[in-house]
Each structure stands twice: as structure tokens, then as C-alpha cells.
Amino acid sequence: xxxxxxxxxxxxxxxxxVPSFTSESVHLIQGDYxxxxxxxxxxxxxxxxxxxxxxxxxxxxxxxxxDVDTLELIKTDEKLSRVFTKMPSEFYMVEVKQLxxxxxxxxxxxxxxxxIVKDIWDIRMSKLRSSIDLLVKNHEMYAAVDNxxxxxxxSMRPLLPHALDHIYRMKTFQPNVGSxxxxxxxxxxxxxxxxxxx
Amino acid sequence: MPLQxxxxxxxxxxxxxxxxxxxxxxxxxxxxxxxxxxxxxxxQADLKAGTNIELPLWLxxxxxxxxxxxVAPSLPKMYKEGNREILKADPxxxxxxxxxxxxxxxxxxxKQFDPRESVAEILLQTFTLRLRFVMDLSDNTVSNxxxxxxxxxxxxxxxxxxxxxxxxLVSWLKVSEMPLEAASMVVNHKKRKRVxxxxx
Numbered sequence: 001x002x003x004x005x006x007x008x009x010x011x012x013x014x015x016x017x018v019p020s021f022t023s024e025s026v027h028l029i030q031g032d033y034x035x036x037x038x039x040x041x042x043x044x045x046x047x048x049x050x051x052x053x054x055x056x057x058x059x060x061x062x063x064x065x066x067d068v069d070t071l072e073l074i075k076t077d078e079k080l081s082r083v084f085t086k087m088p089s090e091f092y093m094v095e096v097k098q099l100x101x102x103x104x105x106x107x108x109x110x111x112x113x114x115x116i117v118k119d120i121w122d123i124r125m126s127k128l129r130s131s132i133d134l135l136v137k138n139h140e141m142y143a144a145v146d147n148x149x150x151x152x153x154x155s156m157r158p159l160l161p162h163a164l165d166h167i168y169r170m171k172t173f174q175p176n177v178g179s180x181x182x183x184x185x186x187x188x189x190x191x192x193x194x195x196x197x198x
Numbered sequence: 199m200p201l202q203x204x205x206x207x208x209x210x211x212x213x214x215x216x217x218x219x220x221x222x223x224x225x226x227x228x229x230x231x232x233x234x235x236x237x238x239x240x241x242q243a244d245l246k247a248g249t250n251i252e253l254p255l256w257l258x259x260x261x262x263x264x265x266x267x268x269v270a271p272s273l274p275k276m277y278k279e280g281n282r283e284i285l286k287a288d289p290x291x292x293x294x295x296x297x298x299x300x301x302x303x304x305x306x307x308x309k310q311f312d313p314r315e316s317v318a319e320i321l322l323q324t325f326t327l328r329l330r331f332v333m334d335l336s337d338n339t340v341s342n343x344x345x346x347x348x349x350x351x352x353x354x355x356x357x358x359x360x361x362x363x364x365x366x367l368v369s370w371l372k373v374s375e376m377p378l379e380a381a382s383m384v385v386n387h388k389k390r391k392r393v394x395x396x397x398x
Contacts, residue, residue, distance in 0.1 A: 170325065
């Protein structure tokens, strides 16, 4: 999966906005939102919020956790804990990126938030790599991956199963020898010829 | 049909074909009539039993498993005791590509020539211990193809899948109007990485 696809999923998350216009409710596939009253906060999907903000028709209220002190706390927790701590939002990277991208004037100390979130991300990725290394080195059977967010899983997904495939192959590979090789090569041959026809 | 680059050997897997081209040292057990030209050192028409010669793996695999084996294969030198000790000591320091371009693929085939199965063991151990090294390379390299030089073909494919994901993430982070990045002070602060390593 591409990061863009994860972003797409994350854009369904709700955020609070304060609209500067009045309108009837809108009917979307995801659900109905509205009616919009100027000055009254309302929760809408992230993509709607970004769109309205770009048209300068609303003010975005940042989520509670998007605040320097809270994030500093999360960062310290993450650093001290050996396991992954629970993130305030499943799509924290997407939300931070989208909201800071279009509404940095609505969010106090946006620059600092950006740096802290990147730090948290780096710490978690470094942890993730260490635990993968541990998993592979010790030939563990399974790993508990609580509290990992989708973006983090996604960034490791191509590499880890690929490497595990190779390990599995090294454990099970038997070169086909002797009388077996006749039948084996025959069967591969017939399979190849069918794929030529298609 | 697309070019078959899968690591799982089928008839047309390029990596498999290339790996089985590699030469294996063999000793002839029988006289081979009219095969003298295989041995450039001697001018005779026939190969005598006991001659040592290097033959490609695809040939060796077929003529050693018949009822009367023609040749007795031995391990190529990169899988021998001496090299195994080096690989055991520090797998990450070894230039695997220099040892053999298809270290793992070839190793999977030649492990049958080693009755004590220490080749199979060293392959697995080398791969698992080097994975961290490959993973860190793929994560920290932005655009420098020379880092792959120490990796063999199989590791390169793993490196590439990790590297592609990383590049996608980096470009995703960059497209927004305000790219998410660590402060320049943090990036330039070299001790930071070491502190993190100690923690985990």
C-alpha cells in the first residue's frame, strides 16, 4: 500500500471546525454532516475540513492532543517505554500533515508540533526496526504489535514479509535431485507452456 | 510474459539460472572418454579418474545423483570451514557480493554436498544477522546506489523492497505545503542516534 492510500483512509477521521457560513446539512456516502451554523463548532471528516479551510470558509479546531505539552509527554513516554505506547490517534501522521499543511494559522506553535511529531515517529520507527531485528535473530514464532499505527505497519510491510519468505525458504529448500528431478522438471515445463498461451 | 525475477526457482527464474551457472570443484571418479578438452591443463583426449576440475552446478547436480556417480563434488571455498568462521565472527563486515553474487541461492544447492549441514546453518545465521544491516541501509540511504555493493543478489532484492517503501514515504511527507521534518539542529546532532541505540 502507498502512503497516499493510508492517507485516504485517515482522511475519514473526524475533526472539529468552526464554519464561517450557514448551510443545510450535506449528505455524503459516509454519513450526513450539518447543518452548518456560522460560529458553531461541528465535527466533519478531515477531507471536508481541509477543503473548507482551503476555501477560507472555516476555522479548524486542532484535536486535543495536537498541543506541544501533550506531545512532549507522549514523546517522553515513548522514549522510556520498551513497548509501543498508544498513540492519541490511529492516523496521527496523516492528521498532523494535513492540518499543519493547510491550517498552520489555526494551530498554536505549529512549527514545534511538527518537529515533535517527527521525533515521535523516528523513535517509534527505530523501536520497530530493533524489534524486527530481535524477532528475526532469535527465531521467535510471533511478535505482538500492539499500538502500531497503520502508517508504521505500512512502511515496514514490503521488507519484513519478503525477508521472512527468504528465511522460510532457506529452512525448507530441498534441491530436487536424482529421479525426482525428471518429474519435477516435467511439471514445471507444462506450467510454463500454459502461461505462454494466456 | 514479464521477465521472471521471482526468487522462487521455476524454469525461467533468472536468479536461479545465474546461480546454477557457478562452478563447483569436482573430482572425477571414473575415466571420462573424450572429455579431455574440459581440462585445459592437459592435452590428453580422455579425462582420467581423480582429475580435479570445476564444473557448473547444473551439470554436477545431474551427474552426481545417478546410480554410478561420475564426479564427487566438494564445497566451493566460500562455504568452507575457514570462510564459515569469518561469517560466524561478524557477518556484517563481510563483502558478500565479492564472495559470490548468488551467495544464498548457490548455498541452498551446495548444502547437499555437506553432510554435517553446517552450510545450511551458516546461510540462515548470516541472513538473520545481516538483516538489521540491510534494513538500516534501506532506511538511511536516500540516493546512493554504491551502498548495495556489499550485498548479494538476494539481499539486494530485500533492500530494494525496503528502499522503495522508504522513498514513497519520504515523497509523501514532502508533498504537503509544510513538510514534516526534524529540526535541522536535531538532524545535525550526531550523538542523537547513539543515544537512541542505547535505549533500545
